[in-house]
Amino acid sequence: EAQVTQNPRYLITVTGKKLTVTCSQNMNHEYMSWYRQDPGLGLRQIYYSMNVEVTDKGDVPEGYKVSRKEKRNFPLILESPSPNQTSLYFCASSLSSSGYEQYFGPGTRLTVT
Amino acid sequence: GENVEQHPSTLSVQEGDSAVIKCTYSDSASNYFPWYKQELGKRPQLIIDIRSNVGEKKDQRIAVTLNKTAKHFSLHITETQPEDSAVYFCAATLIFGNMLTFGGGTRLMVKP
Numbered sequence: 001e002a003q004v005t006q007n008p009r010y011l012i013t014v015t016g017k018k019l020t021v022t023c024s025q026n027m028n029h030e031y032m033s034w035y036r037q038d039p040g041l042g043l044r045q046i047y048y049s050m051n052v053e054v055t056d057k058g059d060v061p062e063g064y065k066v067s068r069k070e071k072r073n074f075p076l077i078l079e080s081p082s083p084n085q086t087s088l089y090f091c092a093s094s095l096s097s098s099g100y101e102q103y104f105g106p107g108t109r110l111t112v113t
Numbered sequence: 114g115e116n117v118e119q120h121p122s123t124l125s126v127q128e129g130d131s132a133v134i135k136c137t138y139s140d141s142a143s144n145y146f147p148w149y150k151q152e153l154g155k156r157p158q159l160i161i162d163i164r165s166n167v168g169e170k171k172d173q174r175i176a177v178t179l180n181k182t183a184k185h186f187s188l189h190i191t192e193t194q195p196e197d198s199a200v201y202f203c204a205a206t207l208i209f210g211n212m213l214t215f216g217g218g219t220r221l222m223v224k225p
Contacts, residue, residue: 043202043215
């Protein structure tokens with residue numbers, strides 16, 4: 001089954017404790033992206049990757065890191081989480097660019113206390 | 114960069130009525146405009162999209178119109194049903210671009 005998976009689905013953590021949210025797709029997509037969803041603000045792009053070893057900042061990259069060492073995986077790293085990073089996070093992938101259908105993962109609800 | 118504004122933020126209609134959601138974008142170079150539907154607790158899913166070489170696209174009860182000159186596009190849902198209740202997001206980007214910019218979302222409620 002073609003899909004995008006994320007783990008964990010729910011996470012409660014404390015300020016400053018490094019965490020990683022994993023994202024994996026099995027559709028051989030070149031393009032992958034991370035979004036955060038906050039009420040009234042829609043989905044805002046954090047980082048994206050056009051292909052392996054090619055990553056770049058989105059609209060809200062502060063406090064986040066990513067890596068793309070394999071085509072299927074695109075982890076999101078919060079090295080020192082803060083309460084303003086409490087949000088719902090979605091990973092997405094598409095064939096080759098932002099101009100194709102984005103397939104979203106199930107989401108990760110993160111709470112930073 | 115691109116900026117997308119979406120209105121209204123909430124919309125309540127009676128079952129069977131039509132619903133219209135409007136979006137404006139700022140970057141005249143944008144040429145791909147998708148619409149995503151997010152049901153409660155679920156992930157966003159593409160329901161329809163339009164490229165700038167056409168002015169209108171239909172798929173059963175949903176349609177999207179695009180006015181490139183005015184830089185706005187709209188989602189039209191006819192004969193609404195309770196299962197249409199969800200949050201709808203518009204977005205804009207370049208077909209071969211790298212950034213997808215979303216509007217703030219519209220919560221549609223269809224009353225039976």
